[in-house]
Each structure stands twice: as structure tokens, then as C-alpha cells.
Amino acid sequence: MQTTQTAESRPQAAQANPASASKANAPASSQWQNFSTIRRNGAVVGFEPGKIAIAMTKAFLAVNGGQGAASARVRELVEGLTSQVVNALVRNRPGGGTFHIEDIQDQVELALMRSGEHDVARAYVLYREKRSQERARSTKEQAPVEKSSINVTDNGVQRPLDLARLRTTITEAGLNLPITIDVDAILKATVKNLYDGIPVDEVYKSAILSARALVETDPAYSQVTAGLLLHTIRKEVLGEEVAQSAMDAGYAEYFPRFIKLGIESSLLDSKLGQFDLEKLGHALKASRDQQFNYLGLQTLYDRYFLHVRGRRIELPQVFFMRVAMGLALNEINREERAIEFYEILSSFDFMSSTPTLFNAGTLHSQLSSCYLTTVSDDLVGIYDAIKENALLAKYAGGLGNDWTPVRALRSHIKGTNGESQGVVPFLKVVNDTAVAVNQGGKRKGAVCAYLETWHLDIEEFLELRKNTGDERRRTHDMNTANWIPDLFMKRVMENGDWTLFSPSDTPDLHDKYGKEFEKAYIAYEAKTLTGELPLFKTIPANSLWRKMLSMLFETGHPWLTFKDPCNIRSPQQHVGVVHSSNLCTEITLNTSDTEIAVCNLGSVNMAAHLKQDSNGQYVLDHDKLQRTVSIAMRMLDNVIDINYYAVPKARNSNVRHRPVGMGVMGFQDCLHMMRVPFASQDAITFSDTSMEAVCYYAYLASSKLAAERGSYESFKGSLWDRGILPQDTLAMLREERGGYVDIDESSTMDWDALRTHIREHGMRNSNCVAIAPTATISNIIGVSPCIEPTYRNLYVKSNLSGEFTVVNDHLVRDLKERGLWDEVMVADLKYFDGSLARIDRIPADLRELYATAFEVDPSWVVECAARRQKWIDQAQSLNIFMAGVSGKKLDDTYKLAWQRGLKTTYYLRSSGATNAEKSTGRGGELNSVAVSSAGPEVSAVQAAALPEAEVVGAVCTMRPGDEGFEECEACQ
Template sequence: MTIASSSPAATPAVSGQAVELTVVRRDGSSTPFDTTKISVAMTKAFLAVEGADAGTTHRVRDLVTDLTGRVLAALTSRGPNSSPGRRSVQVEDIQDQVELALMRAGEHQVARAYVLYREERTKARTPADPSGITDKPAPTVRAADGSRSPLDVERLRVIVTEAAHDLDAVDAELILDATLGSCYDGIAEHEVELALVMAARSYVETEPQYSFAAARLLLDQIRREALGRVHGEPRQASQADMAQGYAEYFPHYIRTGIEAGQLDPELGGFDLERLAAAIRPERDLGFTFLALQTLYDRYLLHIDKVRYELPQAFFLRVAMGIALREDDRDTRAIEFYELLSSFRFLSSTPTLFNSGTTRPQLSSCFLTTVEDDLSGIFTGIRNNALLAKYSGGLGNDWTPIRGIGAHIRGTNGESQGIIPFLKVANDTAVAVNQGGRRKGAVCAYLETWHIDIEEFLELRKNTGDERRRTHDMNTANWVPDLFMQRVEADGEWTLFSPDEVPDLHDLYGAAFAEAYAGYEAAADRGEIRVFRRVKAVELWRRMLTVLFETGHPWITFKDAANLRSPQQHDGVVHSSNLCTEITLNTTVDETAVCNLGSVNLVAHLTADGVDDDLLRETVRTAVRMLDNVIDVNFYTTPEAERANQRHRPVGLGLMGFADALAKLRIPYASDAAVEFADTSMEQVSYHAIEASSELAAERGSYSSYDGSLWSLGILPIDSLDLLHTARDGDVILDRSTRLDWKTLRAKVLRNGMRNSNVMAIAPTATISNICGVSQSIEPTYSNLFVKSNMSGEFTVANPYLVADLKARGLWDQVMVSDLKYHDGVLAGIERVPADLRELYATAFEIDPLWLVKAASRRQKWIDQSQSLNLYMAKPSGRALDELYRSAWRYGLKTTYYLRSQSATHVEKSTLQGTDGRLNAVPVALAEPTGAVCSIDDPDCEACQ
């Protein structure tokens, strides 16, 4: 007889009659029999003998299932029935049968471990006699100059105790014991610091609070390094010391940065004593280990790789840089610092990198149109290099470039098309790697009617002529509505070279459809030299096939982006950006620029939803900060400065959406989640538009305001009508509202708008890590995984799930093993209650249509777009077709990566058991990935 170990209770048949087992506890009470407890106890014994990874192996899991069945069979076949169909068993009888089953299976060491486990449980039930602890002699520590001194165990105890402060699940003595066990005689000072951090981080997979403890131990290392560099002498400080230490350190830090030529000398003109007094040292305790390590590796300023910037000084430096042009810049800097350091809002990575420095390139995204001549092409590639140098992410519109076979008057030859030039642009992005902090990142956009579109689709393939491949460049289709309509009608589609159809590039909607049909008729009459006819649905299938195979080109929609653009009076949106959330006009003379930042949704939650008053306060300050970026920004090209000063677009987004759902107990795959996406974005939209309008009253409207949709009283929610009319109603839109939009329209008409565009939801790949929340609008990837980025590999456990499992008595080492075995997915762990499996369903368990529906409800409030990844566990041609047609029909402007599950899942490994090796490296792989991109794609960081 084999009974599944995951069965909570069992009623096996004996002599044809079902028998219900009851367990008699040691206190005489009774409880229903639960086979799960047997399998958990056995698994713990295997873990004790074979290591923490044993529970993830098929051999152990199958054996535990089999042995649990044997124990159950033995218990039901012996002893008297307490009543017909019932049988009572003592706890000791169950444990005896477990021991016997293990011995009969030949698992003698595991049986011994189980005996020891029983003994430990027995001791735990009896009061233990206090006993003294014999300390072994402390090892010596080797300083940088070679001198030695005894290891200061008491200081370690202070640091570890501080690290565990207010973390009820963290055992300071456990960290200290593990650290001391790793120390050897003659250990270097930096190795002691590493041993502390490694000791704490090894427990993160079993208790997420250890991530905060590890961060605080890393903070001790950062304090020693920064204080020593700023003060010019070795210094150590505990967290308690920093209550006064920050105030003393901060003016020295500013002077150090200015003398090193890294900080803008204008920062020295602030009231440094007043600003230093505003620093909140306790906020250093809010970082997770991933957050602080990322901050240390890539954001904190350094001289010769020695950091001199502490975390709160970092936030204040960024705030000071953004406040440079304010009238009362000390007050504003403190206001901005409060917002950033509280994690309620965070500016994008370029702003964090460069604010307050001598090269303050603070903008996130740049969109260009490449001109159709050799000089224009290489000017565009040169501008890419200049824009990427200081952390900008690029979107290039390549549609104007004539296609292969087109006539070149200057040489009387034929064009080789856009592919050779894209190869040059690709290699330029690789070469300009932003000082080694991250590679240059660019996305090429091409409209679907371009004659080179079929070769464009092949750019990311791993086969074919390498000279016509761009493995490092992102690509995206810029798809007009007419193409989608031809696909649905199973019609033909004509490809053209833009030199013969030049106006198609600047047309959309009905005007595009009319001109396109005219050019098709001209081609039929022989008046167009270069064209080709294809079946629209066959081209669509090829687009979806390569998207699945390579992750590119992404699918983005030209007409939705333009028909709802507030700036359609002053140009055309020809592409999106690197991460598909920016939709701004571009010309050869104007490079669109966007300045990004994101609201942390979780930081604004109450039990009833979003705290509207707090959100309004956050958004008002955030929009002011984003607008300030435009004026303090360092522009690397005149085209970028011209566009940004004329139109002043900003992109306010959000992050922590999945965390917010978890806190509100709303499953991602639910109508309630779609409603929350709607209501929360409505609040952000309302306050962002209001904030920009109030700034316009204070500072004036942007230059090209007159004639915009804003000036006509048409807000993003109203522009839905324009899309509905253009598509003759063939679009699924929700027009419901909850706030007083009539009053806001009147305010906009009265005050104007400071910014042409106000909202865009970026991926927040890095800044969400710093805040310790889920990325952007993404669903949870996995409930236990190892996150890989440029700072290393970090164990991440879903803290909300862990808290729920603890509350139900289900969080233990066996559950950790189960999560590893099932790649962080709860569906296969039957002892997890159904409501938790639904609440914590991961990205690949969710029907992607839920993501589209939620995105559609956000899109109605957003004047730009959103970085929307789509997840599909088992892609098929039909499923992809339905998904992307739905994205178009639901009115989305853009989509981002299509992610499918990789063959390589989470490594079944652990950080525990490193045996004190201080150079130990986590061996787990990254979480499930997309076709060719990791979940934390470094390219995304150009946005955030």
C-alpha cells in the first residue's frame, strides 16, 4: 500500500473497511491523524543526514512518500479499534513505526537522526538546567599593516545585537556563533566583516528577516570604509554612534567629494549643518541585503574604489542636486530627502547615479529618429554613444531609412537596407558601457510596412550570417492598426521602401489607411519600384514565432500611441524607448527625453487600500522633483536639450504592485486585482496631473502647450474616445471613473500644464530592489529564488508568504525544500492551503490575459505607456496569437518582453553549509527566465 505523503489525513481500508485513525497525545487529548506530519519528520531526518538539499531530490521525496505509506499501513493493521471504523494510536507508537520503517529500508543513519530528533523533542519538553559556556581563546586579527590584535568579540556582539534589533525572528547568538566558527587565527579584518555578513545571509532562505540583519552587518563595513576615507583616519561606528556621527560626517563628506572633482561645488553652498541635522540615521536599517549590496556596488560614490558616501548621505546628495535651482533650496532638499529616504518615491537610476555630481545627466530615456542619408545615420549612431555614456537608455526610430534594393541617387547604386547600420549601432552600444557600471542599451524600432521588416525579425537569431545579426540590441515592431485589421480579415499586406512612400512615417489612423491604400494602388499601376506583397496573417505569425524564439522584436502599437498622445498637434510618436513605456514625439531635430521616477505603492497602503492623502503629498513632491531635473540636467546633444526644454515631459510610474496585492489579500489573477489596478492608477493619474497643473500656475506652462489635448480640456481618460472612434468601436475599453475629473479639467484649462507628458510606468528593475519591493506592475516570479544581477546572487524569499505559512505552522526546512523542488511554485505542495496557493500564484501560473486586462485599466489613465511583460508557461501559436490580438484590442500602446519558462530553473541548493569558507559563492542560478532575457535585465536599468 502506498499513501501519498502530502495527504493531510488518511482513512485506509482494513479488511475492506475504511479505518479512521485518531492520535492520542501525551496529555490525553485526541487529534485527527495527519500523514503530513510523518513525511515532514522523515524529511527533516534526511535533511539532517544528507544536507539541506536532500529534500529537493527525487530519491528522497519518493522514498519519504513510500515509507509514509508503510507507516500508515502498519498503524491501521495493529492495535484494537476504539469503535467500528476507528482506531486510536499513541504518539510513541507512530514514532516507533517511523524508526522501524527507516531501519527496514536500510536508512540506518537517517533512523539514528530521527532518534536524536525524538530525544531533542523530549528534552525540549523538560526544563533544562542552566550550564556555563566555556569560551575558547579568541583568535587574532591581522590589520592592513600586518599587525595583529585579539579578535574583539564584544564589539562583534554589539554589532550583531544591533543587527538583530527589532527583528523578532533573527537569533543574534546564532549569527555570532557562526561567525566565530568561521574565524581563524590571523584572519584579516575585512574577512571578519565578510564572515558576519555570510553568517546572516545563509539563513535568508529560511527566514527573510535575516536579509535585513545581513544588510545591517554590511552597513558596519560601509561605515568603517566611508568614515575612514572622509576623516582621513581609521574609524569604526555602531548604529547607535551614527545618531550623532552623521551630523559630524556630512560636511566632511561634501568637501571630500568636491575636492575629488566628483560633487558639484554648488553643493558646498547649502546650509550643510541644517541638512546634516535633517538626516534620519535610523532609515539605514530599512535596507534588505540585496538593496544595500546593490547600493554599495553601483551607487555610492568612491575614490579609487574606496566608498566615502554613506546611504543617507547618498539620498541627501541626490536631493540637493535636484533642488539646486529652487528658491529655498535647503528646505526643498530636505523635503526631497524625506521622500527618497522613506522609500515612498525613488528617482530613476541615472538621477541616482549623477544628481549633485559634476556631470548631472539625470534623464532616463532618449528617443531619436534616424535621418535617411549617410551623414544622418552616423550622426544618429554618434548621438547614441553620447547619450548612453551617462546612463541613458535609447529608442531609435529607423523607419525612414530606405530599404534593401532602393535606389541611391548619389552613387546610382542600390541600398543594402537598414541591417548593416543596425549592426554598427549594436556594436556601439556594447562599446559604450557607462564606465563599466552597465552596458549601453538601445532598442531599434521599425514599422511593419518597411521592406526590410522580414530581415529585421531575424536580427536576434543565433543562426544565419553573423554580419546581419545584432545579439545585444533590442528590437521592436511599430505596428499600425491597419496591419492588425488586415490580419483579422486574412488580407494581403504590402511592404514598401520609405523613400518611395515618405509620408507613411508621419501618418496614423484614418489618414495612414487612406495613404497606404493609395500607395498599394500605385504599386499595382507600376508606379512604385520597390515593394513586396505578403499575407498579413503569415507575417503576423512570423512576428510571433521569432518573438517566442528570441524574445524580440517586441510588439508595440503605433496608432494607440498617437491617437491618445497629448502632443499630436506638434508631431508624431515614431517609436517607444528601451523599455516601451515612453511615447514621445521625435524628429531629426528633436531627441525626445524623459525623466522618470516611481511611487512605491506599498508605502501608501492602509487596510482599506491606498492612503489618498499621503499619495497626493508624495506625488506633488515627486512631480516637482521630476520637473526640476529638466532644468539642472546635463545634456549631451543639442537635439535632446531642445526637445526637453520645449516640452518638459516627465514619467511618473509605480512599483510594488504585487506586494500591494499580497498585503490586501487580493490574488493577481482576479477581477479584484484588475479593479485595484484601475483605482490605484486613477489616484496616481489624478494627483500627477493636478501637481503638474499647479506647477504651471507657479512656473508657467511648457512652450508647446497651446493646441495640445491638455489645452482642449482632453485628459488621458477622455482620449479613450479618440481611439474608440478611430477603430469604429473595435476596441475593449472601460470608461468608469471615481474621482472628480470635472474639477480637474477646469483647473488644467485655467492653469495649463507644466509638462507635456506626466506618467509612464517603467520596469524599476533596480530601484525596486533598493526599496525592497516587487518590480513595477510585475506579478511574483517565484516565492523562493536566487536573484542574479551585476552585484551578485541573492536569495529572495516572499516575506508575505513566509509570514502566512508561519501563522499556520507550516514554515520549516521541509517547506523550504519543497519550494526549491517546485521552483518557488506552491501548486505542487498540497499541504499549503488552497487560499494561499491562489494568493501567491506566480507569473507563469497566471493566465496572461489577466495582465492584459489590468494593463488596459491602467492605460486609460496614463498619457504615455507601461513596460508590460507577458508570461506564458506553455506557449503555442494559437495562445500567442490570442494574447497579442487581445493586447491590441484592449487598447494597449505597447508590450515588452514575452517571457517563457527556461529549461533551467532554480538550482536546488543553499547557502548553508559553507563550512566557514569566507570566499564561498552562492551556487544557485537565477529564477526562471524568458527566451533570451533574465528577469532582472540590466538593460531595464536604463529606465530605472
């Protein structure tokens, strides 16, 4: 079978994309205007060779499945065959002419037969015959479903499978969707997988799998699958099959029973039984169950819903009300506040963090997300810190440890007259503790160790995540981060030297920043010249910087975070020092030997806060945003008083300063709705103005809470108290650095009015805003994670709940409107790993709008983040996506982040050496993934599942079963 062609005979466009063979064999697209096609109804239309490629690709789809149609061999074959057909048609019409549609199809058949693709040719012939018969009929009659001879087992009793009931359930799952679902296809696939005597629960699992297999054809099938899953959840919880249409009454009846059962089972706080349960039950809105996509509902079912001996006892709206009640326990008007909280949770306007969702209203109400600790330089202090890690992690807390005070390798130990082994051996213990205390059996323990860049152990610290070397000095299961002083960055920029010290010799450097740090550091450097400080090491700053970037690329760690912006811009600099960030680099709170910083989180769904103006354009809905933020801030503030604290130092700190971290998610969805590409000045502007609004309303809400409840204890002397708001601190940072801060400082809202309100009423919370990764809660509500660009437009997401096909529904809507969404487009998206860049059929404006994360230059991501950081009193979890990583690109990107005043960065994500399979496969095996030659250590599922797992170069640093990026759920 001949499949190769010369460059002269191959269609020019098809060399780039077989679906674009419209430019086949040569004449430029403008030259096809002399060729026409006669349709069967007599209409004459333009000749489009690209449709020939599409038709043949569909034939390959029918025979080989998506995997075969998306393979490189088949795509090349389609290119060649398209060229043959076009050549045969135009050979005798060099100046132009007309072809009948039947003649074109005859040539396609002939080309397929000559190529030896007899099965594909037969499928094409059968398809033509089928279409002919359909045209011959004036109406298409739906074939009745055969009566089933299959029996099902229900509670130990066999009965015939009720196909009519099954059809009704599938139909109900597809109501109120933008498409008419193919009920027959789901029903047929469901029955195909059944056997006589099958348990009835397995019947509906088969239906779920059958609907799930269609998600790649249209994202609406994700909601269909969720509807079928919801049916099985209702049966498990209620003990019988109940239609969704009956659930308004069903919820009201079941809710009081749930509270009673939860209390009797020692799951729920008995205080929940003191609410007006009848009132709350009638406030539940069953229609909101239909908002879920499959990934979101499956995640809730697997990991959030309470259960008794393995049987779930929560339904979605019951779950949200339970969380709302848990947050309203101390409110005067408990029922009204609980309903208010329920409304913004169940509508997906706002979502609390994972620990809050796990534990609100339970007997162990550990609702906070993040804990930051400082480890002291003595054996008792070190092991106290490790013990505190374990206690805090037990109920789903994420940990950030400041290890800078611990003396370096070869430092003198006065008590034993020996030499210290440094920080690394203790970090190995921390790593193993995180594995052992796996957050109460719900997910992997999560901890991040921070070390300042002047610490003498910094070079070994950089290598902790390497896969080579002494395993006793490696920490594969924990995160690491550099805590970088501005002086180091200035030495890098100015090509200077850098000196490493042991903190036992330079203890005050730990608590100094800005000009004070610089003065003390230079003084210590002078002591090395006189011999007063014998333990030190001097290296070129750029050499260490390059190693930091190299390790970041090779292992994903340590992350780069900046000490001075975190402190100089901290509202709480009057009472302490920020010594580290947290597990996900968005929390910047003071820590000390006596205080463990605590932060509880939740995120506003920005996509739910857009509205259409008079011109039909999406704009920010300020009224709704202010209302949501106000309620959310009240919920977050309530956590502080309700929260369970495993260690006293955490309670004392949290009650004294009352920090919270309200974030955002769905930023990319907003850009899609507004028709704004991520890589654009408009995106930067929206990042600026939207975050300004969120922060303005958050700070105002905290000040109003202060008027109602009083200011936090350490308010006096804070930047808030001095009338200095977060955007004002940019000038302070520039002054301390002596330059090196370049950021737009414009504003659009009345900040003077807010200053006046704060001056009169104070602030309830020392810190208010932080953008967490939202890896899981964004899954629950079905929006893009926090502030990130789209990872891929079609990909497989892997987590502990399974593997899920994810399709960009915004893109699908656009492609449908332009008549471009079909099986071939699905095959193209798979072949090009969710990227539109090389699919020529897609117009340029859509390729720009739906550019994926690795197609967006990281400078755009940094610029958007810099505009947000202007307003935020804490920080943001900022992933950097980079394709074709080079040393220069890394250097430029992270220097830009520092110069733009960012406080922290998070993972570096580079495109990996693994790829998703190009289809579900002939047998319908959903979401299968192939491993490339990268090696057996790479988890292909997780490599294909960004942003859930980070792929660094060719190495995925997660482990199979880690749930990808799941340790960062502690922050959402």
C-alpha cells in the same frame, strides 16, 4: 533497498506531495476521524499521517541538507516510507483506534532502518534523544560562547578576536525585527570560517555570509544581513567601527565632511557646498538605514555610492541627501526643498531613476533615463545618430531609435546609382557601439531599434536576435521592437494581405497614422498594381503576424508596440509624431530630425501608500499619495533644467516640451496586503482606481507647477489645452480605428475640476506618467517590480552585485500564522520552484493569493494594464508571462492587448528549461544553480533569476554577466 510500491499501497495524497501524506494508504481524509494520537502529556489529538512525512523529511534534511531533502528520489522515498509506517499502524485497527506518539516514532525508526537509510535513521534517533533530554530539563541554559584563540589583523596590528563585540554587532543587526534571530548560529558559523591572523574586515564578511545563508529560513534574515553589511560600510566610510545607535550624531558630524571631500575630489558640484550643511546633516534620519534588505543595500554599495580610489565615501542617508540636494539646486528655498525631497526618497515612498541616483549633485548631472531619436535616410544622418547614441549612453541614458526612414534593401541610391544594403548592416554598428560605450563603465549600453511593419526589411529585422545565420546580420546585444500600424492589425483580424514598401518610395507613411495612414497606404498598394512602385512585396498579413509571434517566442524580440494608439492618444500630436517608444517601451514622445525626445523617470512605491480602514482592511491613502506625487513631480520637473545634455537636439526638445515619466512599483505587494489575488476582478478594479488616483494627482501637480512656473512652451494647441484628458482619447482611438476598442471607461474622481484647473493655469509638462520596469530601484527599496505579478515565492536573483535568495515575506507571514512555516515547507518551495500549486499542505486561499507569474493567465495581466492605460498619457512596460506557450495563446494574448487599447508591450517571458538547485547544499554554498540540458549558452543563474533575465522558451537570451535584465535599468 526497496523504494517502489504499487499504486494500491502508495498513499494517495503522497503521490502528489510527500508532505501531504496525511491521506496515506487510502482512507480518505474524512476517514481518519476514527484514529487518534496520544501525546506525551496525555492529550488525545487527531491522527495526522502528514506529520510522519514531515518528521522523516526533517531527518533527511539533517543528513543530506536541503538539496537531498528536495530531490525527487528522496521525496519518493518519503512517500513510500510514510505509507509503510501508516500500514503498520492501522493493520490491526481497520475500524479505527489510538496510537501513542512513541509507538508512531518507533515505527518511523523501523521503517528507516529497513529501507537501508541508516544515517537518516541514526539522525532521527539522535533527534528523539535530544528532544527527550530537553523535555527533562525545566529550563534551557544557553551555553556560553568559548573564548576565541583567533587573532585578527586590524591596520597591520594583530589582536585577539573580540567575540563579545562581534556578538553585540550581530545582535544589533537583528533589533526591531518581527523575529528573534539566532545570534548563536550566526556567530558559530562566522567563527567556523575564520583563521588566525585574518583581516578584521574579513571577519564581518564571514558574518554577512553566515546571516545570508539563513535568509531562506526567514526573510527577516535579509535585514539582519543588511545590518551587518551596514556595519562594514560605516567602517569603510568613517574609518572606524561605529554602532548604528550612534549614527544620529554620526551622520550630522560626517555630512559636511562628505560634501567637502566630494568637492575636493572633483566628484560633486561645488554648488552643494553653498547649502546650509549643518541643517541638512541634522535632518538625516539614521533609523531609516534599518529599512534595507540585503539585496537593496548591497546594490547601493556596489553601484551607487560615490567612491574615491575605490573607498566608498557615502552612507545610505548621505546618498539620499546628496541626490535631494542635486535636485534642489535651482530652488529658492533650497534647504527646505532638499529636506522635502530627502524625506520621500529615504522613506522609500518614491525613488528616482537610476541615472538620477547615479549623477544628481555630481559634476556630470545627466539625470534623464530615456532618449528617443529618429534616424534620417542619408549616410551623414545615420552616423550622426550613431554618434548621438554614444554620447547619450555615456552617462547612463537608455536609447530608442526610430529606423523606419532608412531605405530598404535593394532600394536605389541616387548619388552612386547603386543599391542600398538596407537597415540591417547599420544596426550591427549600433549594436557594437552599445557594447563599446558601456554607460561610463557602470553597466552595459542599452539601445532598442524600432521599425514599422510595412518596411520592406521587416522580415530580416525580425531575425536580428536569432542565434543562427550570418553573424554580420545579427545584433545579439541590442533590443528590437515592431512599430505596428492599426491597419496591419485590422488586416490580421480580417485575414487580409499586407504590402511591404521601401520608405524611399513611400516617405509620408512614416509621419501618418490613423485614417490618413490608411488612405495613403491603400493608395500606394494601388500603385503596385499599375507598376508605378516596382519595389514591394505582398504577403498574407497573418503570415507576417505568425512570424512576429514566433520570433518573439524564440528570441524575445522584436517587442510588439502599436503606432496608432501612441499617436492618437498623444497630448502632443499638434507638434509632431511619435515614431517609436524607448528602450523599455513606456515612453511615447515626438521625435524628428531636429528633436531628440528626453524623459526622466521616477516611481511611487504604492505599497507605502496603503492604510488600514476602520475594519482593518488596506485601502489607498489618498492624502499621502497626493502629497508624494506632488513632491515627486516637482523633483522630476527640476531635472529638466538641471540636466546635462550631451547633444543640443535633446536639450532643445526637453526644454520646449518638458515631459516627465512618473511611474509606480509595488503593485503586487498592494494586492498581497489587500488579500486580493492577481487573477481576479478585484485586482483589475484596484489597477483601475489606483492608477486613476496617481494620474489625477500627477496632472494636478503639473498644473499647479504651471501656475507657479508657467506652462511648457508648446502647450498651446495640445490636447491639454483643448480640455481633452487621456481617458477622453479612448473615444478618439475607437473612431479612428472604426471599432476594435473594448475597454471600461468608468471613473471615480472629479475630473471636471481638474479640467477647469488646467484651463486656468495650463500644464508644466507635456507628458507626466509612464510606468518603467523599476528592475533596480524596486530592489533597493524591497518591493515587487512596477506592475508585475510575483515571479516566484522563493528564488535566486542574480545581478552584478551577486546572487541573492529572495523569499516572499507576505507569504512567510501567512504561513507562520497558520503554523506551516518550517524546514519541510522551505524544501517544498525549492522543489516546486517557488510555486504553491502542488503543495497540498497550503490552504487553497493562500495558493490562489500567492499564485506566481506563470500561474496567472496572461489575460489578467493585460486586463489590469488596459485599465491603467486608460489614465496614462504615455505607456507602461508590460511584460507578458506565459506558461505552456502555444501559437493560439500568443495570438489571443497580443490581439487582446491591441483590442484593449494598449500602446505597447514589452518582453514575452515563458517558463525556461533551467532550475535553481533545491538547496544551499550541504556545504552552505549559497544560491547555487544547476543547468539543465538546455545547452551551454543558457545562463542558469539568469534563467533562475527572472524577472531580472528573460527566459524565452528554453533559451535565455541574456549573456552571463549581463546582470540579467539590467539594460533596462536605464528606465529606473
